[in-house]
Every structure is written in structure tokens, then in C-alpha cells.
Amino acid sequence: GDSVTQMEGPVTLSEEAFLTINCTYTATGYPSLFWYVQYPGEGLQLLLKATKADDKGSNKGFEATYRKETTSFHLEKGSVQVSDSAVYFCALSEAGSNYQLIWGAGTKLIIKP
Amino acid sequence: NAGVTQTPKFQVLKTGQSMTLQCAQDMNHNSMYWYRQDPGMGLRLIYYSASEGTTDKGEVPNGYNVSRLNKREFSLRLESAAPSQTSVYFCASTLTGSNQPQHFGDGTRLSIL
Numbered sequence: 001g002d003s004v005t006q007m008e009g010p011v012t013l014s015e016e017a018f019l020t021i022n023c024t025y026t027a028t029g030y031p032s033l034f035w036y037v038q039y040p041g042e043g044l045q046l047l048l049k050a051t052k053a054d055d056k057g058s059n060k061g062f063e064a065t066y067r068k069e070t071t072s073f074h075l076e077k078g079s080v081q082v083s084d085s086a087v088y089f090c091a092l093s094e095a096g097s098n099y100q101l102i103w104g105a106g107t108k109l110i111i112k113p
Numbered sequence: 114n115a116g117v118t119q120t121p122k123f124q125v126l127k128t129g130q131s132m133t134l135q136c137a138q139d140m141n142h143n144s145m146y147w148y149r150q151d152p153g154m155g156l157r158l159i160y161y162s163a164s165e166g167t168t169d170k171g172e173v174p175n176g177y178n179v180s181r182l183n184k185r186e187f188s189l190r191l192e193s194a195a196p197s198q199t200s201v202y203f204c205a206s207t208l209t210g211s212n213q214p215q216h217f218g219d220g221t222r223l224s225i226l
Contacts, residue, residue, distance in 0.1 A: 032212045034214060042219055043117075043203055043217035043218050043219045043220050044203070044217045045217065046214040046215075046216075049212065049214060051212040089155065089156070093212075098163065099144075099207075099209060099213070100146075100158065100161065100171075103155050103156045105154065105155040106155045106156075
């Protein structure tokens, strides 16, 4: 079945550092890919998405590119801030799974001033 | 915009008690979902409803029941609460389709003693 694998956390960085959170997937069809963010004490919110190969999703300085050849959707940001501290989830959906979201386990990001 | 509204936000139950978690969305979405979130385990799907009048089991349905009361509302019931059901519960909704993101409520933090 479909699956999503994320790098384990927590990831701890200093402010203004470069961020990469790795995400790879296994899918039987052609999925759409998502990154969600969960700030402390809140629900999840969509950060960015990509629906086809080579698409780049971007929002709030974060970017991720849909790489079909490597089945990856890594999240990057050039200069992180303390306010980016949160848990980040990678997910996919496709028709073969009735468009249900298949979730990664989440990666906790801690940014130190 | 209210989005997805969950009630209550917090609840403490004793083992064996019953309880219904309420969820309502005002975005005219077809599909609704109930997840539980436990430390280190990401999100796990309990039940979902692809349309009014239909419900289906997710990954961890045991000990729960759901009702899709109408297009807006999707409730989750614990008939006889157990300590293993201590968790944070999230409701989500979406339009059906592979590139449609899910919109989440703020969660219900449930503790069972």
C-alpha cells in the first residue's frame, strides 16, 4: 500500500539556519503531495502542496518540489525563525486510496534564538 | 470564517463512561474525517465519511462509532471509554478530489482515567 516516510525528529536548528526535512513516498498511482504544519496546541494546517511531477509548492518561505524520479517531496526553507517551531507532516493522496490522506509520522522542528 | 469547529476542547472521563465528540464544518465539504494523534505516532484515521449518509472504518476504528448527521456534522462516540483512548482527536473535512487539502479543527484533548 501507499506510505510516507519522514526523517525522524526532533530537528534542532539555530535561527537563520537552512532547513531541510526529508520526505519520501511509495504510491501505486500518481499522487498529490502535501506538507502540513501543526503549531503547539493547534490543529494541522496546509503549508503547501504539489499535484504533478516537477511542481514546486511554496508558502511562508517554505518550498518543496515534487520529484517523481526519486519519489521525494523534501521541505526546505532558507532562513528559519523561532516562529517556525512546530511539527511538520508530509502526506499524499491519490484516487486508488479514495483520496484519503496517507500521513508521515511528523517531524518536530525546534528553532533556538 | 469558522471552518471546522470541534467541541469540547478538553474533557476528562472515567473508564467506562461514554461521550460524543462533535464536529461541524461550514465549507460545504463532502468528506469528513476523525483522527487521533498520539505522541510519536502521527495521525491515525479512525473513521471517515465520503458523503452524507455513508461512513467507513479507518485504521483504528475499534471502540468508536460515528454518525454523519447531515452534510455539516460528523460526530464520534466512545461507548465505553478506556485509558488507551486518551489522545488528541481531530476532525477534518475536504471536497473530494486528489488535490484537495483537508481542513482541520483545533482538536479535542481527551483524558481517560
